[in-house]
Amino acid sequence: MKLVFKNIDKDGSGCIALVPEEPEDMWHAYNLIAEGDVVTASTVRKVQTESSTGSSTSNRVRTTLTIRVETIDFDTQACVLRLKGRNIVENQYVKLGAYHTLDLELNRKFTLQKILWDSVALERVEMACDPAASADVAAVVMQEGLAHVCLITPSMTLVRSKIDMNIPRKRKGFVQQHEKGLNKFYEAVMQGILRHIDFSIVKCVILASPGFVKDQFFDYMMQQAIKNDIKLLIENKSKFLLVKASSGFKHSLKEVLQEPAVMAKISDTKAASEVKLLESFYTMLQLEPAKAFYGKRHVEMANEAMAIETLMISDKLFRCQDILKRKEYVGLVDSARENGSDVRIFSSMHVSGEQLDQLTGIAAVLRFPMPELEDSDGDEENDFDSD
Amino acid sequence: MARHRNVRNRNYSDEYDYDDVYGHSVEEDSCMSPSDAEQWMYDRSRDQNAMSNFLDGRNDIQEETEEQTAAAHRSFERRESMDLRGLNLKEDDEAKLMSCLDELRNVFGDTISENILVHSVLKHSFNYDKALDEILNNKTQKDVKEPAVPLNPVIIESVKAPVIVTVDTPKVITTKVEPNKAAVIKGFRIGDESPRSCPQTPRDQSPANRDRTPSRADQVDDNKVYIKVKENKLDPNAQFNIERGSDKTHLYIVVIGHVDAGKSTLMGRLLCELGEVSQRTLHKYEQESKKIGKQSFMYAWVLDETGEERVRGITMDVGKAQFETKTKKVIILDAPGHADFIPNMITGAGQADVALLVxxxxxxxxxxxxxLGGQTREHALLVRSLGVNQLAVTVNKLDTTxxxxxxxNDITNKLKVFLKQAGFKDSDVTFVPCSGLTGENLVKPPAEAELLKWYSGPCLLDVIDKFNVPQRPVSRPFRMSINDIFKGTGSGFCVAGRIENGVLNKGDKVLVCPSKEMAEVRSLSINDLVSNVAFAGDQVSVTLSGVEMQNVAVGFILSDPVQQVPVTTRFEARLVVFNVKVPITKGFPVLIHHQSLVETANIVKLKALLNKSTGEVLKKKPRCLGNNSVAVVEIEVSRPICIERYKDVKELGRIMLRVAGVTIAAGLVTDICNI
Structure with missing residues (x-):
């Protein structure tokens, strides 16, 4: 993301102009834009004109519109952000108050105006515009009959392709069917890799599986590459990294990212550090339950006592529709920072963030034990049960 | 402008049309031939016996009451009330009828169909003696005719049974009417809602039917229908006895243990000693294994068939083989010992009755x-949680010591303590010393002098022979879990799996769940032998038609179309947490293993922490679940799965939770949330 200008008043209101450059920037934009914000962007609109004789013609016009956002739609797979709202600046084609849906486009400037730019939003802008943090890793987690081809970007894990196949089991006299099924499966995974992984971008491709599936697959792939002369694979052979995973499901990526060999390669991505943090939270919960808490109420109480060492919070909480609630969370983050705690905002697009989301979205590791918190029952945690 | 309006109008109307079609079923538009339509419509004038048909239908269900299990009881009660209405009896008349029926049943047992009894009782206005006379007269007539019926394999099999059994008409029908059953079941369902149409499914009236039952041509039409219905429902137990009574009982054994404990070799050797493997094959294995320098694996090759398994020298998927002992037909499932293949092992163990720990x-x-970290522990815990309660422990490779x-003794003592903790009764665990590679103490008593000095117990084969075969829930509604899907030799495709409950006949209609598609059983085979009927506990491969192969996945359940298996994404379970590195919290992502199914799931709610022994609630809404705790939790699965409450169907009510290749908990389903 490129920051074009920033114009923020003392009271926190103002506008910022940004140019998204990568698909991932759409994710940042999605996290920045809230309902009620004003967005100006160039867009294409079908305009109908009526001539004096009564016949009308419609043509598509590129124009710049300013809308007040009412609904936000984000397609994680295509990384497309759609903003629907009413036009608030009259222009020659579009009347005031007419509905329009803005599709934010790559490499086109958009201006975002908010009544209040809070610390979390500003931090997001900063993070989005940081050019250093872009290292893409592709990962294929698989087991016999199931594979996920994923792309891990700094703030997102995208499942590019899921291969779910039935492989007949070995049975007396029918071993060929098993082996045939296996080869078909490998072929599908290989096609998935070729189609969805851009070797010019990714730093490395992790192949992870239980047992020998990964070795077998790698052998198969290389054999095919040589046989069919697939240059792409042969040239990038060194980019492949074989590690162990317990299954072919997506959340076993968590184990993959904890693997030392992988850590060394991708240590700068957010994904790995988040997994590590969450893991440390769980170990703390096991060893010293009085020093690890989750749920808004518990964490707030811990914050009041200035006890928080690391605060983990999912960005999903900041995307909530309720402005007051967002304010509360921003307040919590700010005060925790003031108290000297380390605040990490997890991306809900990563496996670790998904897990944190399930765990009420907020968790903290404390500096000192607070057993009194443990006894107070977390009745209010029900707030989050439904999401 | 006007033109535009036209265009718009056209679009609108198009859309209307589309909506119209959308609201309709497509089938309604397609035409149906009058003769087809007729079959499905009720026409009062067509069949004078319609009312009596209906009565008989009711009666037959009434009889089921006694046979039916508690599960089906509710539906039965409903039918019974309709039955009374159908007969239009007063209360005291009904009581009279009941007592007469009781008396008659004392005389005839089940040999005479219920509706005949009812008929004659009503005919003679509750006069027991007259009714009895009439039935006896009819029966002798029938007996005379019986020899004309071509004898049936089934009859020959049941020679031991009293002669009456042979005469018993329902049983004759057993083999003959099978293809009709699905239709009959359908009739039932309709009967629940609109009793009149009950016996009039088109198939019942098709001439083909009559051809199949020549012996019953003298019977009234409605009787025939009735008996078929009854046949289908009444019999699972009787059918089981007929088919299996004289056979050796089937026993499924899963072989478990740490990697390289010698499971496959032990089993391979056992099979060789029993002559299940031909000398030639064995010789081939010997030569080939020698070639790649793994001669000690030659017996294991009997069960490890894929190239990968042989090259690496480990079992990766469950191997299957069978042999016979004095009293049993034993099917062994050779599970992989490697930690990475525990999902496969769970699949195998889920189908087994007893386990052999090596x-x-x-x-x-x-x-x-x-x-800690070895598979001996994990496997033993897993099979116990999967409902296996008899265990034989073979202390293998004792020749090396x-x-x-x-x-x-050292080993048995250590294991005894552990197995007791795991929940095995001392009396259900047997220890056998042996050596798989040398074949000592496998099928014959030991010859080794060193061993003879102190061991006088049974050899492995005797131990296997002594296992108790668990009761098969034959009379429950049909359930079968699918663990393999493959192309068969003929048309269609095969699914293999274990029948958990009930009976499956060739020609039955089954419901493939959770996708809820109807399929028909084209053929079925048990252990590679074609069969017409299979019972709970059997591992069968079933050729299905009516569904696409792509739409069936491992872990699906075939279910009775009437009493369906529940499908849900969310359920409540009682968990027993094993040794875990990190505690279980809300939102914990896990892999759930349920029979052969593996699916991602989340623990969405921790409801209560329970006392391990008493089961009372220690804490509501605990923050996390630590080691060895027992708790009630709610689990949400990412895709709908078929699951049953433990108290309903034990096999389908057990789950395993695994994370990062470690089993963290075992659970029993206590409640199913509706979606």
Whole structure:
């Protein structure tokens, strides 16, 4: 993301102009834009004109519109952000108050105006515009009959392709069917890799599986590459990294990212550090339950006592529709920072963030034990049960 | 402008049209031939016997009451009330009828169909003697005719049974009317809602039917229908006795243990000793294994068939083989021992009745397999949680310790303590010393002098022979879990799996769940032998038609179309947490293993922490679940799955939770949330 200008008043209101450059920037934009914000962007609109004789013609016009956002739609797979709202600046084609849906486009400037730019939003802008943090890793987690081809970007894990196949089991006299099924499966995974992984971008491709599936697959792939002369694979052979995973499901990526060999390669991505943090939270919960808490109420109480060492919070909480609630969370983050705690905002697009989301979205590791918190029952945690 | 309006109008109307079609079923638009339509419509004038048909239908259900299990009881009650209405009896008349029926049943048992009884009782206005006379007269007539019926394999099989059984008409029909059953079941369902149409499904009236039952041509039409219905429902137990009564009982054994404990070799050797493997094949294995320098694996090759397994020298998927003992037909499932293949092992163990735990007696090897992280522990816990309660422990490779009694005792003592904790009764666990590679103490009593000095117990084969075969829930509604899908030799495709409950006949209609598609059973085979009927506990491969192969996945359940298996994404379970590195919290992502199904799931709610022994609630809404705790939780699965409450169907009510290749908990389903 490129920051074009920033114009923020003392009271926190103002506008910022940004140019998204990568698909991932759409994710940042999605996290920045809230309902009620004003967005100006160039867009294409079908305009109908009526001539004096009564016949009308419609043509598509590129124009710049300013809308007040009412609904936000984000397609994680295509990384497309759609903003629907009413036009608030009259222009020659579009009347005031007419509905329009803005599709934010790559490499086109958009201006975002908010009544209040809070610390979390500003931090997001900063993070989005940081050019250093872009290292893409592709990962294929698989087991016999199931594979996920994923792309891990700094703030997102995208499942590019899921291969779910039935492989007949070995049975007396029918071993060929098993082996045939296996080869078909490998072929599908290989096609998935070729189609969805851009070797010019990714730093490395992790192949992870239980047992020998990964070795077998790698052998198969290389054999095919040589046989069919697939240059792409042969040239990038060194980019492949074989590690162990317990299954072919997506959340076993968590184990993959904890693997030392992988850590060394991708240590700068957010994904790995988040997994590590969450893991440390769980170990703390096991060893010293009085020093690890989750749920808004518990964490707030811990914050009041200035006890928080690391605060983990999912960005999903900041995307909530309720402005007051967002304010509360921003307040919590700010005060925790003031108290000297380390605040990490997890991306809900990563496996670790998904897990944190399930765990009420907020968790903290404390500096000192607070057993009194443990006894107070977390009745209010029900707030989050439904999401 | 006007033109535009036209265009718009056209679009609108198009859309209307589309909506119209959308609201309709497509089938309604397609035409139906009058004769087809007729079959499905009720026409009062067509069949004078319609009312009596209906009555009989009711009666037959009434009889089921006694046979039916508690599960089906509710539906039965409903039918019974309709039955009374159908007969239009007053209360005291009904009581009279009941007592007469009781008396008659004392005389005839089940040999005479219920509706005949009812008929005659009503005919003679509750006069027991007259009714009895009439039935007896009819019966002798029938007996005379019976020899004309071509004898049936089924009849020959049941020679031991009293002669009456042979005469018993329902049983004759058993084999003959099978293809009709699905239709009959349908009739039932309709009967629940609109009783009149009950016996009039088109198939019942098709001439083909009559051809199939020549012996019953003298019977009234409605009787025939009735008996078929009854046949289908009444019999699972009787059918089981007929088919299996004279056979050796089937026993499924899963072989478990740490990697390289010698499971496959032991089983391979056992099969060779029993003559299940031909000399030639064995010789081939010997030569080939020698070629790649793994001669000690030659017996294991009997079960490890894929190239990968042979090259690596480990079992990766469950191998299957069978042999016979004195009293049993034993099917062994050779599970992989490697930690990475535990999902496969769970699939195997889920189908087994009893387990054979193999431990390596070699110094150091037993310890490494038994200590934390070894599979001996995990496997034993897993099979116990999967409902296996009889276990034989073979202390393998004892020849490497020179048949030392000390070592044997050492190992058995350690295991005894552990197995007791795991929940095995002392009386259900047997220890056998043996050696798989040399074949000592497998099928014959030991010849080794060192071993004879201190061991006088049974050999492995005898131990297997002594296992108790669990009761098969034959009379419950049909359930079968699918663990393999493959292309068969003929048309269609096959699914293999274990029948958990009930009976499956060739020609039955089954519901493939959770996708809820109807399929028809084209053929079925048990252990590669074609059969017409299979019972709970059997592992069968079923050729299905009516569904696409792509739409069936491992872990699906075939279910009775009437009494369906529940499908849900969310359920409540009681968990027993094993040794876990990190505690279980809300939102914990896990893999759930349910029969052969593996699916991602989340623990969405921790409801209560329970006391381990008493089961009382220690804490509501705990923050996390630590080691060895027992708790009630709610689990949400990412895709709908078929699951049953433990109290309804035990096999389908058990789940395993695994994370990162470690089993963290086992659970029983206590409640199913509706979606």
């Amino acid at each position: 431990v390596d007696a070699t110094r150091g090897e037993f310890e490494s397999g038994f200590e 020179n048949w030392s009694q000390e070592r044997f």
